[in-house]
Amino acid sequence: MVLLNLALVLGLGVGYLGWGREAARLERELAAVRAEPRLLAAEQTFTARGVVRTLIPEINVVVLSHEDIAGFMPAMTMGFRAQDSRLWTGLEAGDVIRFTLKGVPPNMVIIEIVKVGKS
Numbered sequence: 581m582v583l584l585n586l587a588l589v590l591g592l593g594v595g596y597l598g599w600g601r602e603a604a605r606l607e608r609e610l611a612a613v614r615a616e617p618r619l620l621a622a623e624q625t626f627t628a629r630g631v632v633r634t635l636i637p638e639i640n641v642v643v644l645s646h647e648d649i650a651g652f653m654p655a656m657t658m659g660f661r662a663q664d665s666r667l668w669t670g671l672e673a674g675d676v677i678r679f680t681l682k683g684v685p686p687n688m689v690i691i692e693i694v695k696v697g698k699s
Contacts, residue, residue: 621684632675662690674699
C-alpha cells in the first residue's frame, strides 16, 4: 500500500511539474504573438458564376452551386448572404447567374447578381 501511495504521489508530482512547464511555454508564445504588429485583413471582391439552388428570404440568403472562386474557395454548393433582398428579386431555382462577393473573408456578401440564363 505504501508503494502504491508513493507511486501515486510521484506520478502526480511529475505530471504537475510537466504541466507547469508547458503552461509557462504557452504563456511566452502568447505574449510573443500579442506583441507582433497585426495586419488588418483587406476587403476583397470576387466574381464568379453559379446556379441558384434555393432562396431563403427569411435570412436573406441565396444558396448557389458555384464554380471555383479564384483566390477564395473551390467549387461547391453553399449559401451566401445578399447585401439587399432586391438583388435576388426575380430569381428562382435553376437560374444561371454571375455574382459578385465583397467583404473580408470569410464574411462575404453578394453585392451584385446578373441573371445569365436558365440551366
